[in-house]
Amino acid sequence: MEARKIIHVDMDAFxxxxxxxxxxxxxxxxxxxxxxxxxxxxxxxxYEARKFGIRSAMPAVQAERLCPHAVFVPPDFPRYRAVSKSVREIFLRHTALVEPLSLDEAYLDVTENRTGLSSATQVAQMIREQIRQDVNLTASAGVAPNKFLAKIASDWRKPDGLFVIKPQEAIAFLTPLAVDRLPGVGKVTAKRLAEIGVRTVGDIRKVDIAILQDRFGRYGVRLHELALGVDNNPVEPNRPTQSISAEDTFESDILLNETDEIIKRLAEKVWQASRKESRTARTIVLKLKTAEFSVLSRSQTPASPVASCDELTNIALALREKVRMEPGQRFRLVGVGLANFRDPMVDPPEDLLFQ
Structure with missing residues (x-):
């Protein structure tokens, strides 16, 4: 079977x-x-602000401390959506297989492309040039035989860069990388991998898959596959968002009533991410994982979609009251999510259906 040709395009500091x-x-x-x-x-x-250590999802007050002379601009999502639409139209000149991840990034399957170019690298070069000419912005791109590698590659020469990982180069490229370059490996997972002597992607391949599965469940199998450069997930055009969530795993387990500030921060992060969507979420979800690794969730679907970050935060905090546990129960993870996304033009609110 012919290897796929996948491009991941990521707009620079969009x-x-x-x-x-x-x-x-x-x-x-x-x-x-x-x-x-x-x-x-x-x-x-x-990128000028990033030199001071400012990053997306950082509290704004922290960013202001890091760079007091930075210019703060309130987000204008309708304008960003319009620019994103123009960029997507460029993608569609080259392939119908476009899977947007957000307003500023997308996967493209160019195994067969519409412009007759002989290589995915040439397609990526042309897309980046067309974005520069038509939209007056820069984009970075990664070219690889699958989505996972393409996404890593697009970040390799940011900003305004292009990096290619050929199928025969994947293992050698992955071997020295730190494990946190793999999707799903955060600080806590990286720490648990380090406990069994795994610090690089190459180290994962030395561990028996049964050990990985015993320690990480189904994700252990995924880790094994990623370490081998395997990712069979296809590019899925027009895949609608099902949910948006953010979660935090703690270094030390905490009590439920100690989660206020964490829930507020996660709710803000989820709210900001939801502003990128044209569809509206109807359900708010609170997820908790106990110190014993039991997962529980509580959800609420208001009569009308949440209209502000404050409303989302208040509902998420209120959902804690539905958790019935022993007073001393400790938790190792908390998450906040939005789910049940609907198109407001296609799915009107229920209270309008019976007028």
Whole structure:
């Protein structure tokens, strides 16, 4: 079977770059796209701002401390969506197999492309040039035989870069990488891998798959596959978002009543991510994992979709009251999510159906 040719395109500091493109006074200065306030988080930071350590999803007050002279710009999602649509139209010139991940990144399957170019690398080069010419922005791209490798590759020469991983190069490329370069490996998983002597992707291949499965469940099998460069997930065009969530695993287990600030931060992160969607979420979900690894969730579907971050936060906090556990029960993870996404033009609110 012929290897797939997958491109992952990632716009460079997208929201901040749009702001700098449209306002010449912002060019060359640190720009932070965020609402000001104690509860706000950074939506995007220009590369000038990133030099000060500012990153997406960081609390805005922390960003202000790191770079007091940064210019804060409130996000303009309708404008970003319009630019994203123009970029997507460029993708569709080359293939119908486009899977958007968000407003600023997408997978493309160009195993067969519409422009008759002989290689995926040439397609990626042309796409980046067309984005530069038509939209006046830069994008980075990764080319690889599957989605997982393409996404790693697109980050390899950011900003405004192109990196290619050929099928025969995948194992050698992956071997020295730190395990946290793999999708799903955060600080806690990396720590648990280090406990069995695994610090690089190459180290994973030395561990028996049964040990990985015993320690990490089904994800242990996934780790084994990723370490071998295997990812059979196809590019899925027009796949609608089913849910958006954010979660945090703690270094030390905590009590339920100690989760306030964490839930507020996660709710803000989820709310910001949901602003990228054209569809509306109807259900709010609170997820908890006990110290004994039992997972429980509580959810609520209001009569009308949540209209603000404060409303999302208040509902998530209120969902804790539905958790019935022993007073001393400790938790190792908390998550906040939005689910049950609907198209407001196709699925009107229930209270309008009976008028």
């Amino acid at each position: 929201y901040a770059s749009v702001e700098q493109r449209d306002d010449e006074k912002l060019r060359g200065v640190p720009v932070v796209v965020a609402w000001r306030g104690k509860r706000s988080v950074v939506c995007a930071a220009s």
